[in-house]
Amino acid sequence: MCGRYTLHSPKEDVEEHFEGKTEHSGDLFEPRYNIAPGTINPVVVRSDAGHRMITGYRWGLIPPWADDENTGYNMINARAETLQEKKTYQKPFQYRRCIIPANGFFEWKTEEREKQPFYIRLLSEELIGFAGLFERWAPKNQEEVYSYTIITTEANALVQPLHDRMPVILKKEDYGFWLDPEQQDLDELQALLKPYDEISHMATYRVTDEVNKTKNDKPELIQPIPK
DNA sequence: CCAGACGTTGTT
DNA sequence: GTCTGG
């Protein structure tokens, strides 16, 4: 799955890679080496005006019927295989698709009742975009909250030894298609939600257990350590 | 019709 | 809100 990731590239690099301008009040681009569910992070969406926009949403999709924001903690990931069956994700899949900028993500390998964190990124250290969905939650007398989930799929051969699921990493050439709200061919959209297949372009390695605690947030968290 | 669920992962 | 199950 994907329950922790990083985004440490400067704002300018993110805007260039995703071809969008940031429209958000507040610090979205402090370097982050330990992004956890429940926090506000950059997402790329199509604005009403039709151009790509980067804004800040909360990780963990809060469905419109939720009584409180905690419901979002159950929805930090959405399975690609069942998006069209799940009530919570049907409309978001049709109308509210987004891309989540990242530099890499963490997976915990469980072995002999021991959990070890690993980091996965591109060898080139380029930015990557996770396929995501978002939702608007606006209960009476409360301020509206926009939130997102990261779509997961089967692990590719590189990630498989660590974990059997991984986030969907979109190809750069598919960004426009995925974000286009006019695009209603669900099968064509579904076809994009495959395990990342350029495994020779990826690196994965063991990192420090310090990443377990979300209050730790520093470049050392993504440095390789000996096994 | 109304009531009740609505999610993923990992572990057992 | 919307779908499934009874």
Next chain:
DNA sequence: CCAGACGTTGTT
């Protein structure tokens, strides 16, 4: 995802 809390009343 993992870590950490998990309760109430009354008093300061």
Next chain:
DNA sequence: GTCTGG
């Protein structure tokens, strides 16, 4: 054990 918070 289960929920909340980051």
